[in-house]
Amino acid sequence: MLRRKNLRPVAQLTIPTWIFLALVVLIPFFYGVYLSFLDINLASFLPPSFVGFDNYKAVLAASETWSTLRITLIITFIGLLTQIPIGILLALVLHENLRGTKVFRSILITPMLLTPVAVGLTYRFMFDTDLGVINWALESLGIERVNWLGSQTSALFAITIVDSWQSIPFVMLLVLAALTAISPSLYEAARVDGASANQIFRRITLPLITPTLLVITMIKIMDFLKLFDTLFILTRGGPGNATTTLGLWTYKTGFVFLEFSRAAALGVIITIITLPVYFLWRRASRGVR
Amino acid sequence: MILKRSASYSLLFLASFLSLFPLFWTISTSIKDRVDTYSLPPKFFSFTPTLKNYTSLFSLEKFWQIYSNSIIITLGSTLICLVVGSLAAYALARKPKFRGRTPLEGLMIAIRALPAIVLLLPIYKLSSYLGLYDSKIGLILIFAGFNIPFAIWLLMSFFEQIPVEIEESARVDGASTFKMFTRIILPLAAPGLVATGIFVSLLSWNEFLIPVIMAGENSKTLPVLVASFISNRTLDWGPMAAAATVALIPIVLLTVVIQRWLVAGLSSGAVKE
Numbered sequence: 001m002l003r004r005k006n007l008r009p010v011a012q013l014t015i016p017t018w019i020f021l022a023l024v025v026l027i028p029f030f031y032g033v034y035l036s037f038l039d040i041n042l043a044s045f046l047p048p049s050f051v052g053f054d055n056y057k058a059v060l061a062a063s064e065t066w067s068t069l070r071i072t073l074i075i076t077f078i079g080l081l082t083q084i085p086i087g088i089l090l091a092l093v094l095h096e097n098l099r100g101t102k103v104f105r106s107i108l109i110t111p112m113l114l115t116p117v118a119v120g121l122t123y124r125f126m127f128d129t130d131l132g133v134i135n136w137a138l139e140s141l142g143i144e145r146v147n148w149l150g151s152q153t154s155a156l157f158a159i160t161i162v163d164s165w166q167s168i169p170f171v172m173l174l175v176l177a178a179l180t181a182i183s184p185s186l187y188e189a190a191r192v193d194g195a196s197a198n199q200i201f202r203r204i205t206l207p208l209i210t211p212t213l214l215v216i217t218m219i220k221i222m223d224f225l226k227l228f229d230t231l232f233i234l235t236r237g238g239p240g241n242a243t244t245t246l247g248l249w250t251y252k253t254g255f256v257f258l259e260f261s262r263a264a265a266l267g268v269i270i271t272i273i274t275l276p277v278y279f280l281w282r283r284a285s286r287g288v289r
Numbered sequence: 290m291i292l293k294r295s296a297s298y299s300l301l302f303l304a305s306f307l308s309l310f311p312l313f314w315t316i317s318t319s320i321k322d323r324v325d326t327y328s329l330p331p332k333f334f335s336f337t338p339t340l341k342n343y344t345s346l347f348s349l350e351k352f353w354q355i356y357s358n359s360i361i362i363t364l365g366s367t368l369i370c371l372v373v374g375s376l377a378a379y380a381l382a383r384k385p386k387f388r389g390r391t392p393l394e395g396l397m398i399a400i401r402a403l404p405a406i407v408l409l410l411p412i413y414k415l416s417s418y419l420g421l422y423d424s425k426i427g428l429i430l431i432f433a434g435f436n437i438p439f440a441i442w443l444l445m446s447f448f449e450q451i452p453v454e455i456e457e458s459a460r461v462d463g464a465s466t467f468k469m470f471t472r473i474i475l476p477l478a479a480p481g482l483v484a485t486g487i488f489v490s491l492l493s494w495n496e497f498l499i500p501v502i503m504a505g506e507n508s509k510t511l512p513v514l515v516a517s518f519i520s521n522r523t524l525d526w527g528p529m530a531a532a533a534t535v536a537l538i539p540i541v542l543l544t545v546v547i548q549r550w551l552v553a554g555l556s557s558g559a560v561k562e
Contacts, residue, residue: 010466011387013380016373017437018389021396024434025408029399032411040414090304093297100301106544107305110312113540115495117512118533121519122315125526133314133331140330165311226404229497229512233519247404254410255502267407278402 029271035264042258055265064241065266068249075160075245076224080217082164087171087216088209092201094172095179112169120233123162124149127234152242155235159243162230167223171216178212178288179205211287218281222274246270315537318530319343326527342531351509356535359511361425362500363493366432370489371482373433374440379470381441382448397438405435409502416503423505431499436489443488447481448474487543494539511536 036055038048059065090108094101111119126134127148135145148158182205190200225247231237237244237252244252250270254263317333318326325336346352381390400408412431413422421427451474459469475482497512504513515536518529 011380011384011389013376014389014393017377017441018393020369020373020430020434020437021393021400024412024431025396025399028408028411028415031415032407035411035414089300093300096297098294098297098301104301104305108308110541110544111308113491113544114312115497115512115515115533115536115540117495117497117515118315118536119311121515121529121533122311124519125318125530126311126314131327131329136329136331165307169308222402228404228406232497232501233516247406250404250406250410251498254406260410260414263410267410270404270407274402274404278398281402282398 032264032267035261036268038261040260040264042254042260048261051261055262056269059262059265059269064244064249065246065269067241068244068246071156071243072224072245072247074156075163075227075243076221078156078160079163079167079224080220082160083168083171083220084213084216086164087168088175088213090168090172091175091179092205094176108172109169111166114166116166116229117233119166120162120230123158123165123230124234127158149235150239152239155239155243159227159231159234162234163224163227166230167220171220174212174216175209178209182208211284214284215281215288218277218284221277222281225270225274246273312537312541315530315533318526319534321527323527342527346528346531346535351506352514355509355511355514358425358504358508359494362428362432362508362510363490365425365429366436366493367486367490369429369433370436370440371486374437374485374489375444375475375478375482377437378441378444379448379474382445383453397441400435400438405498409499413502422503423507425508428500428503428508428510431503432493432496435496435499436492439492440485440489443485444478444481447478447484451477491540491543494536 037050037052039051039054040048094105094108126132129135129145129147129150132148134148139145146154149155186204186208187200190204195203225245227245228247228251231243231245231248235243237248241249246266247270250263250266253259253266317336319342320338320340321332321336322339322341325332377393380387381394416422416427416431419427421430455473455477456469459473464472495512496510497516500508500510500513501516504510511532515529515532518525518532
């Protein structure tokens with residue numbers, strides 16, 4: 001018995017992983033908390049001193065913290081409202097298993113694989129007010145040109161469009177997996193009872209994919225807090241700070257304004273915001289499968 | 290069936306068009322000369338292709354160095370992810386309970402959940418002490434650290450499919466754990482290793498935030514180069530599109546060749562197994 005036990009794969013196999021995760025998560029996280037209590041400015045050569053909660057007070061008093069949080073919430077809200085319904089619709093259509101479904105699925109997941117920076121660049125060209133192909137298409141449909149990246153409202157829409165273009169495939173794939181897991185006998189029974197397609201969707205499909213939709217919602221909320229690459233390329237958070245999210249604001253505070261400790265405090269605040277979403281995500285994911 | 294067949298197909302064609310158009314537009318802009326790029330109405334097919342944009346991109350002083358940086362960092366970090374990740378994934382797949390499992394999974398999920406900037410601020414500060422700022426080795430290690438959880442999640446699902454009976458019979462024959470792992474488990478999980486390797490290298494290839502913070506002139510990667518075009522005052526879309534195309538082409542080729550391997554990776558870590 002003893003020998004057999006010794007031969008089983010052991011917890012020691014996870015030691016290399018522990019080392020890497022300590023290096024990129026554990027140590028940086030606690031070091032970040034420590035930094036947030038100092039007064040490090042990357043432009044200054046003064047030795048850092050301990051300032052207690054001053055950075056937190058400053059950050060919580062700054063209007064940018066709240067306005068960028070608001071922008072993050074707006075982008076999250078419009079993003080979810082766009083991506084989840086379209087993702088469900090595409091998953092339903094793919095689930096019908098029409099001829100050519102495999103090819104369509106391959107095409108539809110392509111956007112999520114592409115380098116976000118390159119995607120941002122392409123869209124920036126397509127959104128160009130004078131030369132962009134999007135305004136050209138709008139104009140030929142008789143709609144007025146839009147200065148896409150020039151005003152807050154339109155820039156927020158432009159960012160949501162680009163993020164949706166890259167994220168809808170993810171929603172689609174997860175919903176598709178959930179649809180595949182539903183037993184076909186449920187549908188047959190419903191059809192025998194004379195249920196309409198609409199009823200079947202609302203009474204069977206939707207309740208059964210709800211756990212997956214909750215998981216998607218939580219993941220997407222976290223991803224909107226992370227949003228960086230396409231945002232950075234499309235608007236750099238501009239005009240002004242009109243499209244700066246909390247994550248981008250943390251970057252700017254640390255690496256543009258060089259207020260390093262203040263950025264570290266923002267990082268801790270983001271972590272605190274993420275925690276409830278994280279727990280809801282883990283809870284919701286237990287309901288899947 | 291909610292939609293009529295014809296409606297379904299129209300939707301699929303529309304969605305496919307919208308999915309592929311930006312890609313088509315990048316590539317076609319990259320082979321147009323200035324006049325065609327800026328012409329209105331836009332020229333979709335009726336232009337004479339030119340390689341001018343590529344020659345000006347390739348003649349950038351640092352282009353080839355940056356390109357090889359991207360390849361080296363992608364390959365290096367992928368290799369680490371596979372070696373380190375397969376060991377941990379095997380333990381997690383075979384042993385449901387051991388000390389430290391819960392905190393380990395907690396850390397893995399923290400990487401998926403937290404915005405990277407939160408961790409990169411302190412990493413930036415630490416690495417300047419360690420001399421890892423602007424070094425390829427440093428970037429390889431950091432990329433690997435951030436991607437290992439994804440490798441583990443993916444590999445776990447492949448290891449779980451290998452029946453335990455195979456291992457038991459190998460043990461009866463007196464094979465050591467190490468021998469069994471390298472001679473039996475890894476070969477059986479080969480498709481999984483390939484899938485994981487491709488998915489993780491995709492993550493590294495596309496990564497922007499880590500190198501934009503951690504890389505200076507020596508270790509810059511392709512996404513940083515592509516992004517740097519935007520900060521120039523004169524926006525010259527041709528060479529920019531060429532740079533974007535150079536970043537995208539390996540991905541497009543990969544997707545066409547290894548489509549089916551990818552699907553598992555794309556949703557990895559979202560749902561707990």
